[in-house]
Amino acid sequence: MTDNRQESLEERRKRLDSELAARRATDTREAADENRAIESRKGYAVAVKLSSEFIAAIIVGALLGYLLDHFAGTGPWGMIILLLLGFCAGVLNVMRAAGMVAAPHPADRVGGSDGPADPIGKGSRNDRDDA
Numbered sequence: 001m002t003d004n005r006q007e008s009l010e011e012r013r014k015r016l017d018s019e020l021a022a023r024r025a026t027d028t029r030e031a032a033d034e035n036r037a038i039e040s041r042k043g044y045a046v047a048v049k050l051s052s053e054f055i056a057a058i059i060v061g062a063l064l065g066y067l068l069d070h071f072a073g074t075g076p077w078g079m080i081i082l083l084l085l086g087f088c089a090g091v092l093n094v095m096r097a098a099g100m101v102a103a104p105h106p107a108d109r110v111g112g113s114d115g116p117a118d119p120i121g122k123g124s125r126n127d128r129d130d131a
Contacts, residue, residue, distance in 0.1 A: 049097070050094050050097055050098065053090065053093045053094060053097065054090040054091070054093065054094050055090070056090070057086045057087070057089045057090030057093055058083065058086045058087055058090050059086070060086055061082045061083050061084070061085050061086015061087065061089065062079065062082070062083045062086060064078075064082045064086075065078045065079035065080065065081065065082030065083050065086075066078075066079055068082065
């Protein structure tokens, strides 16, 4: 009787091992599929972000050009020029967001510091030579 019991326990253990192996295989496949889906969603999100930035820059340029033409009476020239500037700004924004163009350094922006800071605090070489 103990031999039958041992054999049935061995059979059940082998069957359980095979079922667990099958579940682990499906779990790893499902995890890989989920990772691919997450990467795909990230790609779509970036594509929507970049396209919306590009379209928004063009629309803003066109709207400002229309308003300039309407209030200043400059004909189609304000619309044409500002539409082209909006297109250029949109391309630049997309290239910055994609990492193809570096963002400007804060010191180079308008209203930034007047010059590079002196990290040591001793002044320039010319100041020391005069003393």
